[in-house]
Amino acid sequence: MTNLRKRKVAGQVFETLCVLAAGLAILVLSLILYYVFRRGLAVVNISFLTSLPAPVGVTGGGIGNALLGSLLMVGVGALIAVPICIAAAVFLDQNPTSKISAFARFASRVLSGVPSMVIGLFVFGQLVLRTGSYSALAGGIALSIVMVPVITLSAEEMLRLVPSSQREASMALGATKQQTVFRLILPGAAGGLIVGVMLAIALAAGQTAPVLLTALTSRFWLNSLFQPTASLPVLIYHYATSPFVDWQAHAWGAALVLVAVILVLNVTAQLVLGLSNRRR
Amino acid sequence: MRANTREGLFHYITLFAALGLIALVLGIFLVVTMQAAPAWRAFGVTFLTTSIWDPMRNEFGVVPALLGTLATAVLALAVATPLSIGAAVFLSEIVPQRLRRPLSFMVELLAAVPSVVYGLWGLFVLAPWLRTGLGQFLAEHLGFLPVFAGPSLGIGVLTASLVLAIMVMPTITAISGEVMRAVPTELREAMFALGATRWEVVTKVILPSSKPGIVGAILLGLGRAIGEAIAVTMVIGNANLIPVSLLAPAQTMASLIVNEFPEAFDLHLSALLLLATLLFLITLAINLIAAWFFYRPSQTAEVAVKGSLWAKLLRKGT
Numbered sequence: 001m002t003n004l005r006k007r008k009v010a011g012q013v014f015e016t017l018c019v020l021a022a023g024l025a026i027l028v029l030s031l032i033l034y035y036v037f038r039r040g041l042a043v044v045n046i047s048f049l050t051s052l053p054a055p056v057g058v059t060g061g062g063i064g065n066a067l068l069g070s071l072l073m074v075g076v077g078a079l080i081a082v083p084i085c086i087a088a089a090v091f092l093d094q095n096p097t098s099k100i101s102a103f104a105r106f107a108s109r110v111l112s113g114v115p116s117m118v119i120g121l122f123v124f125g126q127l128v129l130r131t132g133s134y135s136a137l138a139g140g141i142a143l144s145i146v147m148v149p150v151i152t153l154s155a156e157e158m159l160r161l162v163p164s165s166q167r168e169a170s171m172a173l174g175a176t177k178q179q180t181v182f183r184l185i186l187p188g189a190a191g192g193l194i195v196g197v198m199l200a201i202a203l204a205a206g207q208t209a210p211v212l213l214t215a216l217t218s219r220f221w222l223n224s225l226f227q228p229t230a231s232l233p234v235l236i237y238h239y240a241t242s243p244f245v246d247w248q249a250h251a252w253g254a255a256l257v258l259v260a261v262i263l264v265l266n267v268t269a270q271l272v273l274g275l276s277n278r279r280r
Numbered sequence: 281m282r283a284n285t286r287e288g289l290f291h292y293i294t295l296f297a298a299l300g301l302i303a304l305v306l307g308i309f310l311v312v313t314m315q316a317a318p319a320w321r322a323f324g325v326t327f328l329t330t331s332i333w334d335p336m337r338n339e340f341g342v343v344p345a346l347l348g349t350l351a352t353a354v355l356a357l358a359v360a361t362p363l364s365i366g367a368a369v370f371l372s373e374i375v376p377q378r379l380r381r382p383l384s385f386m387v388e389l390l391a392a393v394p395s396v397v398y399g400l401w402g403l404f405v406l407a408p409w410l411r412t413g414l415g416q417f418l419a420e421h422l423g424f425l426p427v428f429a430g431p432s433l434g435i436g437v438l439t440a441s442l443v444l445a446i447m448v449m450p451t452i453t454a455i456s457g458e459v460m461r462a463v464p465t466e467l468r469e470a471m472f473a474l475g476a477t478r479w480e481v482v483t484k485v486i487l488p489s490s491k492p493g494i495v496g497a498i499l500l501g502l503g504r505a506i507g508e509a510i511a512v513t514m515v516i517g518n519a520n521l522i523p524v525s526l527l528a529p530a531q532t533m534a535s536l537i538v539n540e541f542p543e544a545f546d547l548h549l550s551a552l553l554l555l556a557t558l559l560f561l562i563t564l565a566i567n568l569i570a571a572w573f574f575y576r577p578s579q580t581a582e583v584a585v586k587g588s589l590w591a592k593l594l595r596k597g598t
Contacts, residue, residue, distance in 0.1 A: 114507075
């Protein structure tokens with residue numbers, strides 16, 4: 001066999017291995033989505049989405065309260081996290097080389113690596129034990145901490161994309177820093193900021209441990225921010241580990257709803273990013 | 281004058297937000313550590329060297345959970361790393377241009393699937409299959425080896441490791457693919473012009489110049505595997521046993537916290553917080569090392585990880 005032949009054969013073998021690796025990875029991951037859709041579609045319908053969980057042994061029932069609870073807690077989390085994180089990102093963008101910026105960036109990166117379970121335990125110790133009750137508010141606060149690094153770092157990235165020539169032009173026209181930020185930088189980066197927030201919301205919506213430790217769950221409609229509250233991930237966790245076949249089936253239904261919401265958020269974010277890039 | 285005060289106010293608001301971030305992270309670390317202090321004072325090093333975990337008698341030893349975390353994470357990475365790098369090479373170097381974007385996007389989407397869904401799938405699809413398939417086979421034919429000592433229960437170390445492997449695969453694939461694509465096209469073209477085969481381009485140029493990024497990606501996957509709580513809790517069987525057999529149930533530090541926090545108070549709670557502190561420190565160390573790899577200037581190609589990668593990584597979940 002000539003040298004070239006040998007090299008070509010070796011190359012073929014390794015390329016085939018790569019294709020197989022990619023094929024296997026994509027196959028396994030598609031299998032997960034396949035099961036979620038097949039088993040989920042079997043139970044999802046309008047009444048499943050809108051009714052309370054049924055007691056053991058009673059057929060029917062659904063995930064209405066968990067769906068609302070998740071929406072509420074993710075909403076509370078976003079309300080807390082978005083303004084603070086964007087303000088922090090503006091600081092990072094305006095003072096890129098200051099010591100405080102370096103520390104804040106480092107803190108965000110550290111926070112992004114902290115297991116969400118540790119964040120849950122922190123809020124559990126500070127809020128749940130002190131107030132004596134699991135609550136939707138504690139859940140929202142835990143989720144806001146989960147969102148912080150995603151929003152801050154992506155927002156800084158997006159703000160930095162606004163060209164310095166435009167910033168200088170704005171300053172040359174006599175605009176103050178504040179006017180430049182509000183009239184040029186924030187509007188210019190709006191698309192990117194929205195993308196970051198959407199991805200943070202998608203991440204928070206799927207978190208189980210932080211919500212389990214802070215809001216626990218409930219079998220009733222929520223009527224206050226200060227009570228234990230159901231959420232989709234915790235419901236999936238409880239139902240999946242329960243011994244009842246009905247509940248296990250409902251876990252797949254809830255998983256389908258959760259995955260669908262998260263996938264839609266991600267796809268939309270990608271589209272928004274594509275649009276705002278084209279405009280630029 | 282009025283404009284000046286407003287300007288100052290605006291500056292201070294953003295300054296406070298940035299300081300708030302720093303305070304938040306310091307606060308989480310300090311509070312968790314302080315609450316863990318009673319347990320550390322009570323047990324000291326024996327916490328790390330004994331294996332009995334009995335809240336009733338106030339005995340807390342973390343060896344089984346520590347080893348369980350280590351075993352599942354290392355096994356998961358051992359399965360996920362070659363597959364992910366192979367898939368990343370495929371996505372970055374081999375796949376036709378038209379398919380690259382949709383396939384890469386699909387990998388990114390899979391990184392966004394919540395861990396509880398991976399756990400659900402592991403419990404109801406993977407575990408039954410392992411119980412009667414691979415697990416059964418290993419227990420019957422290799423059961424004389426301690427690592428495969430049966431019975432095959434379906435849930436246990438092997439199942440938890442495989443679920444973790446599946447969970448970290450999209451993360452490692454997406455990031456290392458990104459890093460490989462950042463290698464300048466000129467380098468590839470130069471190699472091809474010299475008569476190199478595609479495989480030689482990959483092994484001699486692409487992989488060496490993107491090595492720091494790939495190692496960083498693997499470390500981030502490791503951090504995720506160590507900190508993962510829910511999916512592992514669902515499939516590991518939650519028994520306080522030192523993981524010897526892959527087929528036996530065990531537990532990890534994170535799964536121990538999930539299982540016990542509702543009934544914990546006083547010293548028991550403090551012991552759980554000490555576990556959380558350990559998790560915090562371990563993942564912090566891993567992330568610092570990963571960051572060091574990402575920011576190290578590489579010689580051949582200026583691997584484009586100037587920070588935009590961080591924003592991308594973050595999206596891949598915690």
